[in-house]
Amino acid sequence: MSLHTLIHRSGLPSPDVNEMQALQLLEQHYGLSGPLQALGSQQDLNFRVDSAQGRFVLKICHGDYAVQELEAQHAALGFLREQGVQVPAVRPSVSGEQLLALTLNGQPVRARVLDYIDGQTLTRLKHMExxxxxxxxxxxxxxxxxxxxxxxxxxxxxxxxxxxxxxxxxxxxxxxxxxxxxxxxxxxxxxxxxxxxxxxxxxxxxxxxxxxxxxxxxxxxxxxxxxxxxxxxxxxxxxxxxxxxxxxxxxxxxxxxxxxxxxxxxxxxxxxxxxxxxxxxxxxxxxxxxxxxxxxxxxxxxxxxxxxxxxxxxxxxxxxxxxxxxxxxxxxxxxxxxxxxxxxAGQQPEQPDLFAMQPLLPALQGQSVARVDLGVLSEHFTAGNWETPGVDQRLLGEQGTPACSLYGQFRLSQTHIDNPQEPRTCALHVELGLPAGAEVAVPFAGTWHQAEAGTGCLQGTGTSLWLSGLSEVPSDGQSLEPGQSLGKGAELLTVQLCNVAGLRPPLFAAPSQARAWQAVCPSPKALLGFDCDAEPLADPLALLERRDASFARSQKHYYQQPPQIERGWRNYLIDLQGRSYLDMLNNVAVLGHGHPRMVAESAKQWALLNTNSRFHYAAIAEFSERLLALAPEGMDRVFLVNSGTEANDLAIRLAWAASGGRDMLSVLEAYHGWSVATDAISTSIADNPQALSTRPEWVHPVTAPNTYRGVFRGADSTADYLRNVDETLARLDAEGRQVAGFICEPVYGNAGGIALPPGYLQQVYGKVRARGGVCIADEVQVGYGRLGEYFWGFEEQGVVPDIIAMAKGMGNGHPLGAVITTRRIAEALEAQGYFFSSAGGSPVSCRIGIAVLDVMAEEGLWDNARTVGGHFKARLQGLVDKHPLAGAVHGSGFYLGLELVRDPLTLEPATEETATLCNRLRELGIFMQPTGDYLNILKIKPPMCTTRESVDYFVDMVDRVLSEDL
The missing domain is CATH 3.90.1200.10 (Aminoglycoside phosphotransferase (APH), C-terminal lobe)
Known part of the structure; x- marks a missing residue:
């Protein structure tokens, strides 16, 4: 076909054939009938036919399409099928022909029928991984x-x-x-x-x-x-x-x-x-x-x-x-x-020979130049000072001269927050702190092009040199030879090379683009005459392999290929390439990451003393008094431990000692810790797939009081859930067994913060206490102000437990937990022997615990959890109203859960969609993980300093991903 014919054919509209004619064609020539569905095409007509013999595609094209071209297509289909490539087969007509030449509506057309491959295309997929x-x-x-x-x-x-x-x-x-x-x-x-x-x-x-x-x-x-x-x-x-x-x-x-x-x-x-x-x-x-x-x-x-x-x-x-x-x-x-x-492809782009060029700064040759670290781990950065405009330039100026920033370094100052785009953090240039008026020389022959004042480009053959911070520059368009003056450097000179003529490159590149941009903008080290290159970052996947080779693998990590997190600030975690991730799940750091008060308190106390609680020092008394001031009236004894697991384990021992029994009631779908005792009472199959089949005989799980997806649903289900408690207690009574206690999170934490049925704890507590048992409130996750409306989770149920177990946010990431109880229960354990936790209640732990309470009060974090958390829940509810996949919002304050379901009636859990959502959120700069026995609930537990702006960003991104085809 000639190019002229091609151009003519490219302008033809699709053949004029209606559905009735297409049906007649199929019946007459192929013996096929059934509903038709038009399929898109630019110049041909395609119809899907759902016939009794199966699904097929009728393809109709203009008659001036060369028969030989269509025959080549059919031959290629057969050729590929023989080699195992998944392509459709050609269905011959009733007369055995693969290609028909017909006239429809006075126009010549060609028709054929192919197998239909079931499925869909990804053309309109909103996000392609x-x-x-x-x-x-x-x-x-x-x-x-x-x-x-x-x-x-x-x-x-x-x-x-x-x-x-x-x-x-x-x-x-x-x-x-x-x-x-x-x-x-x-x-x-x-x-x-x-x-x-x-x-x-x-x-x-x-x-x-x-x-x-x-x-x-x-x-x-x-x-x-x-x-x-x-x-x-x-x-x-x-x-x-x-x-x-x-x-x-x-x-x-x-x-x-x-x-x-x-x-x-x-x-x-x-x-x-x-x-x-x-x-x-x-x-x-x-x-x-x-x-x-x-x-x-x-x-x-x-x-x-x-x-x-x-x-x-x-x-x-x-x-x-x-x-x-x-x-x-x-x-x-x-x-x-x-x-x-x-x-x-493993090949290196060609690079110009920069080492044959003359020095850009002759006066610096042989001098020592201070390399200024402006990266993520730089000791120059603390308490968020990298957010200050011009901080890099200020730090360069403070080093004395000469000093340089580092080419290829991922600069912390270039990070950004609450933004789905990668920040451009990789420096494609070098900034130099120079003595004022330092001579800048032409390194290679070229033409000077002035941009704005003090900035311009020396354009050579295949290489451009961009400079900023110059005075006394050549005139625009002037040709220059090596060694001539390019001007005088100011106190700060920016140097950047580029291999593309006429391109003004960016000063920074996003990490995913950095390697390619560095090929376009190579290091100016050869022109400067000293090492200005940053050390390459270690491969985070290689580090992950080292972790897996030495760190017991039952201790899991988030994500299959996690970013390497080495710095945190407020409600953000920062990887080594300078990307800031919104932390929406780290309920340990209630004050936020990198809080300067925590740094100061821990350093001060470590410099003075850190020992165990058998020694006499003021901090342990002060911290215990502060905790008791937060507890309900009548609670007057504190145990200090290291973790929530240790706190719950001790609470069980206290219940055993106070009651004289061993039998514990816990609720299904709950998690309380990893020790032998706390694992025994934990029934979450997400944390332990064998949880329901490995309970010891002293543990008696009762039906999970999950008002959203439990056996009984709704706020009026209290009596229904209490029946199982009564049955369990009656069985223990009949067997003559002494109930030791009942442990429960006052808000159903593992299920995303679901409120218990009204009056549930009040009824269960009464039944257990009537039998001499002890009631334990596991406040490890839900307590300490996180709920916003309540400081303790049990307050929502209007009850007072006998024992409060807590940890998580108490130390803002420092290992710190506590058990608060009454003198009677505490002394019951003492009658059986001493209790001791080597690091529990150490001077450092106590001072950090006191400081956490001080900062929570001074910065109004409990109020923030209530006000911003209320806005948060309302915005999440908007997702439920908008997206069928969003089933319900649980919790309050900064302990929230968004449950994803495939069916609003059956509540089929959207487990895979939740995993996809969490992985997609990570790509958008948000850390989020699933929770619940079906791993279909977003575990939303951010630091309590989280702002309204961060909340809005999070919900907007969840909205965006739910709008994609999960």
Whole structure:
């Protein structure tokens, strides 16, 4: 086919065939009948037919499509099926033909029927995870490997989408755009792509390719774990013999629609392709300009199709995302993408020889230059001072001269909070603290281009040098030779190299883009004459392997590939690359991370004394008095321990001693600790899958009083849940067993903070006490002001327990727990022997515990939990009203749970969706984990200093992810 014919055909509308005619065609020629569903296509007609013999696709195209081309498609389908590639088979007509030539409505058309592959495409998927991009890249590789041995005369065709003809198509279709910025951008992008491609074309291998393996033409289905699984590839209408790399360019161009504005997000597809079907260097270099050219053809073809066939909904809907593809494809320099593609293939981009250049700062040669650490672990940063504007420059100025920042360092000052985007933290430049008026010399021949005052670029051959902080600079456009003066340096000089002429690069890059940008903006070390490079960060996955090799693996970590967290501040945790994550689950750090009061109190007391509680010192008395002041009247004794597990374990021992019995009642779906005794009373199968089958005979679980998804539901279920308590106690009475006690979280913490049925604890406490038992309130998670409306969880039920066990936030991360009880119960244990906890109640622990209470009062954190927590719950309730997957909001204050369900009536838990949501939130800069026996509840327990702004950001991001296809 000639290019002229191709261009004519590219402007044709779809064939004019209605559903009735399509049904008649199917019945007459294929013996098929059944409901039809129109499927999208740009120039053909596609119908799905649901017949008694199965599902099929009727494909109708214009009659001037060459028979040989269609026969090539059918041959390729058979060829690929023989090699195990999942593609549809061709269904012959009743007369045995694979392809029919017909006339409908006076127009010649060609028709055929193919198997239908069940599933869906990912075209409208709102978020495509890297795994899916990699699978599309791998699919390209497998199809290309299979087609490498396929030949057919019908492959020698002139095709609109063949990148060999991209420039001709672009030139022909450009007039469909009105004069203006869009047309100019398309024209310029196409010209630049052609310039980059021209020297590479003769080195590109050729073969048969599908040329349309996109999110539109790969079919997927979800498995039982809600993971997308590839079912097959369809639509061989663009099959052609062309450059092999064209296949991957088409796939990558389509993926730009899912790149969320960042073209480097397509790298998993390139890496997966190369791993299966290695690409040559020329192909890797040609890939991005070919993608840009494809994007230009897409928008121009889409604009033309809409103009000639305005009723084609498929084309009209596609046009917006085709322009999105073009916008992303032209958002970064080609050199950046070329470097990234080479890097994922294990190849290094070419770099200029900087060591042959002359020194930029002759006066500094041989001098010692102070390297100023501005990274995440820098000792210069404390108590959030990195948030102060200009802090890096101030620190450089305080070192004396000369001093330098570090190229390639992830700067803490560049982090940001409550933001879904990666912060740009990697320095692509160096800042120098210099003596005022230091001479700056020309390092290589070039032309000086003035930008703004004190800033400009020395443009050489293949290398640009950007400088800021200069005075007495050359005139704009002046040619300079090595050794000439570039001007005088101010007290702070910024130096940056760039390998792309005409590009003013960013000063910082996002961590995921840093490696590629460093290839474009190399270190200026050679020009400066001293080491200004940051030490590379250790591989966090290698560190994880060391952890797994030495740290018992039953001690789990969050996420499969967790970021390495080494700093915290307020309600944020910061990784080594300077990304700040909103911490919405760390209920230990009630005051927030890195609180200066905690630093000062612990350091001061450690410098004085730290020993055990058998010694006499003031802090233990002061802290015990402070705790008793918070407890209900009548409680007058304190035990200090190290953790919630130890506190609950001691509470059980106290119950045994005070009652003379051993039998304990606990509630199902609860967690109380990991020691032998606390594990015995814990019944959460999420924490221990064998929890219900390994209870010792002294533990008697009662029905979980879960008013949302329990056996009985609603606020009026109290009596129903009490029946099981009565039955259990009656059985113990009948067996003559002494009840030791009952332990329960006053708010159902493990289930996300569900309130117990009204009056439940009051009734159970009365029944247990009537039998001589002791009532324990496990306040480890829900107490200490976290609920907002109540300081203690038991206050919501209007009861007073006999024993309060607490920990978690008491030490703001320091190991500290306590048990508060009465003198009678405490002395019952003393009658059996002494109690001692080696580090419990140490001077350091006590001072930290006192300081936590002081800061909570001074900073109004309990009030903050009540007011901001109330706003939080209301916003979460808005998600329940909006999203079917959001079933209910539990809890109050800063102890909340959002329960996800697949069905509002059956309450089928959305376990897999909850896991996906948590992982997606991490990508958006939020730490969140699931809880509950079905792991379908968001465990929302942030530091109590969390702000309204952070709450709104969290809910907005959950809303965003729930709006995606989970």
């Amino acid at each position: 890297p795994r899916l991009m990699a699978e599309l890249g791998a699919l390209c590789a497998r199809v290309d490997q299979a087609l490498a041995g396929f030949t057919h005369a019908g492959l020698q065709r002139t095709l609109q989408w063949d990148p060999r003809h991209a420039q001709a198509i672009i030139a022909h279709l450009l007039p469909v755009l009105a004069e203006g910025s869009r047309k100019a951008r398309v024209e310029a992008a196409a010209a630049q792509a052609q310039q980059h491609l021209a020297p590479l074309l003769e080195h590109l291998p050729m073969q048969a390719v599908h040329l349309d393996i996109t999110d539109d033409n790969a079919v997927w289905q979800r498995d039982a774990q809600r993971e997308w699984q590839l079912q097959g590839v369809i639509d061989f209408g663009d099959l052609v013999h062309t450059w092999r790399i064209a296949e991957l360019s088409v796939t990558c161009a389509a993926l730009l629609h899912h790149a969320e504005g960042d073209p480097l997000r397509i790298l998993p597809a390139v890496a997966a392709y190369h791993a299966l079907n290695p690409l040559a260097a020329a192909e890797l270099k040609a890939l991005w300009p070919m993608i840009v050219a494809r994007a230009a053809v897409l928008v121009l073809s889409g604009e033309q199709q809409v103009s000639v066939d305005p009723g084609n909904t498929y084309s009209r809907d596609n046009l917006a995302h085709e322009w999105e593809i073009f916008d992303v494809a032209t958002s970064v320099p080609s050199a950046l993408m070329e470097a990234a593609f080479l890097q994922v």
